[in-house]
Amino acid sequence: MPKKVLVVDDSLVVARQLEQIIGGSGDFCCIGSVRNGAEAIKANQQDNPDIICMDMNMPGMDGLTALRSIVALDKEVKVVMVTSLGGVSDNFNEAMKLGARCVISKPFVAEDILGALRAL
Amino acid sequence: MAVKFFGQYLVEKGVVSREAIVEAIALQEKQNLKLGEMAVSMGLVTSADIERAHQSQLSRDMKLGDLLVATGTLTEGQLADVVARQQATHLYIGEALIKVGALDQEKLARQLEAFKLDQAPYVADGIALPVKVADAPLWEMTVDLTYKLVTRVLGLRFRPGACQVVSQLPASHQTAALDFAGDASARYLIAVSEPVQKKVAQALLHAAVVDHEPVEVLEDCLLEFINVVCGNVAAKASQDGFTLTINPPVTVPAPAAGLPLAAGEVGLCFPIHLEDGHQMELYLVLPK
Numbered sequence A: 001m002p003k004k005v006l007v008v009d010d011s012l013v014v015a016r017q018l019e020q021i022i023g024g025s026g027d028f029c030c031i032g033s034v035r036n037g038a039e040a041i042k043a044n045q046q047d048n049p050d051i052i053c054m055d056m057n058m059p060g061m062d063g064l065t066a067l068r069s070i071v072a073l074d075k076e077v078k079v080v081m082v083t084s085l086g087g088v089s090d091n092f093n094e095a096m097k098l099g100a101r102c103v104i105s106k107p108f109v110a111e112d113i114l115g116a117l118r119a120l
Numbered sequence B: 001m002a003v004k005f006f007g008q009y010l011v012e013k014g015v016v017s018r019e020a021i022v023e024a025i026a027l028q029e030k031q032n033l034k035l036g037e038m039a040v041s042m043g044l045v046t047s048a049d050i051e052r053a054h055q056s057q058l059s060r061d062m063k064l065g066d067l068l069v070a071t072g073t074l075t076e077g078q079l080a081d082v083v084a085r086q087q088a089t090h091l092y093i094g095e096a097l098i099k100v101g102a103l104d105q106e107k108l109a110r111q112l113e114a115f116k117l118d119q120a121p122y123v124a125d126g127i128a129l130p131v132k133v134a135d136a137p138l139w140e141m142t143v144d145l146t147y148k149l150v151t152r153v154l155g156l157r158f159r160p161g162a163c164q165v166v167s168q169l170p171a172s173h174q175t176a177a178l179d180f181a182g183d184a185s186a187r188y189l190i191a192v193s194e195p196v197q198k199k200v201a202q203a204l205l206h207a208a209v210v211d212h213e214p215v216e217v218l219e220d221c222l223l224e225f226i227n228v229v230c231g232n233v234a235a236k237a238s239q240d241g242f243t244l245t246i247n248p249p250v251t252v253p254a255p256a257a258g259l260p261l262a263a264g265e266v267g268l269c270f271p272i273h274l275e276d277g278h279q280m281e282l283y284l285v286l287p288k
Helices: A012-023 A037-047 A063-073 A089-098 A110-118 B006-012 B018-031 B035-041 B047-057 B064-070 B076-089 B093-099 B105-122 B136-152 B194-205 B215-239
Strands: A003-008 A028-034 A051-054 A078-083 A102-105 B158-160 B164-166 B174-182 B186-192 B244-246 B265-274 B279-287
Touching: A003 A012, A003 A037, A012 A028, A012 A110, A012 B194, A012 B215, A028 A037, A037 A051, A037 A063, A051 A063, A051 A110, A063 A078, A063 A089, A078 A110, A089 A102, A089 B006, A089 B018, A089 B215, A102 A110, A102 B006, A102 B215, A110 B006, B006 B018, B006 B093, B006 B105, B018 B093, B035 B047, B035 B064, B035 B076, B047 B064, B064 B076, B093 B105, B105 B136, B136 B158, B136 B186, B136 B215, B136 B265, B136 B279, B174 B215, B186 B194, B186 B215, B194 B215, B215 B244
Parallel strands: A003 A028, A003 A051, A051 A078, A078 A102
Antiparallel strands: B158 B265, B164 B265, B174 B186, B174 B244, B186 B279, B265 B279
C-alpha cells in the first residue's frame, strides 16, 4: 500500500511539482497540500500522513516551528524538509535536532525527493 | 543541484545516519564557542560584559566584536586573538563525525572530494560592482549565483549586460522582490516582461505551454525562482560566516512611472539578455 504524503509549501508551483513527483512514483500517494505550518499541524491530525514534505520559509507559521509541534504531538510521522535554505548550516542543524529525517535543498529533481522518501 | 552544507550532503547520500549527524552537531555546539563565550573563556571579559553588550545590540546595529571594541571592553588586538582562537579550535562537521565514529579519515577525504565536485557548479566567477558598497563580495556572489541558476533552473542561455546604477525601478509586467536581513541587508528583485514570465513558468512547471495557467501560478513561478536563488545565496553566505535571513518573496506592484528608491539607497541593475532577444533584469537595492 502506498505511503501517504502531505505536502506543505506556500508556493503553488512547488506544491504542484511535489504532488506530481510523489503521485507518479507508485510507492507513495500525495494526500494533499497545505500552505503554511499551522495548516500542516491541523492536516497532520486530520489526515494522519506517514510522511510530511515541508518547506521552511513560509508566511504565517514557518516550517521549523511547525516541525517542533508536529514531532511533539506525533512520534510516528516522518518529516522531510524541502527548502531553499537547506544549505544554511544553522537551518540544517536546527531541523535535524528538532526531528527532521533529512533536509532537501531547492532546486530539487525527482530523484532527490524519491531517494529521500525511499530511504526513510 | 543546489548549494549544500557538507553535513546535509552526507545525510542525503546516506553516508551517515540522522542519529550520527545529530550527535556530531551536539559535539560541535559544545566545542565551538561563540565569540562572547570564547572571550569569557580566555579571561578577557566577564559574562556580565557580554550580557551588557547583547543588551546594547538591541538598539545599536553592530556586531558583538565591534561593539566590545567600540565600548572599550576589548582592544582590537584582543578581539583578533579571540577570533583567531575561535578559528584554531573550530570543530568542522567532518571532524565531528570522525569523533562520534561515523566516518574515518579516509572516508572523510573521499567524501570531501565528491562534495567539491557536487558543488563545483557554484564556485564563484568574478563579478565587480561599479560602485563602492558595504559587503560588496557578498552581493557580487549574489549576482553570480543568479546567473548560474538562470542557466541551471530556468535553462535559459543569456549574456549578462553591464551593471548600471539606477535611481528608480522601472515598471514591468512582474517584479518579484525578497528582502535579505541579518549580517547584511538588501532588497533583491527580478523584473520580467510577459514573455519572460512565461519562460520562467515553462521551466518550473516543466510544460511547453503555460498560456492556460492562472495569473497567480505564473506569478508564483517567478516568486519561487527568486526564493530558490536567495536561499542558495544564504547557504553560500553561511559558508563564509555570514548569517543571512530571507523573508517569503512578494510581487511588488510597480506604477507606470516606476518605483523611486529611498534616500540612502543605491540601486544596481544587472540586465540579463536572453538569446532570443528578450531581457530580464536583476536589481539589488543596497544601503549606501
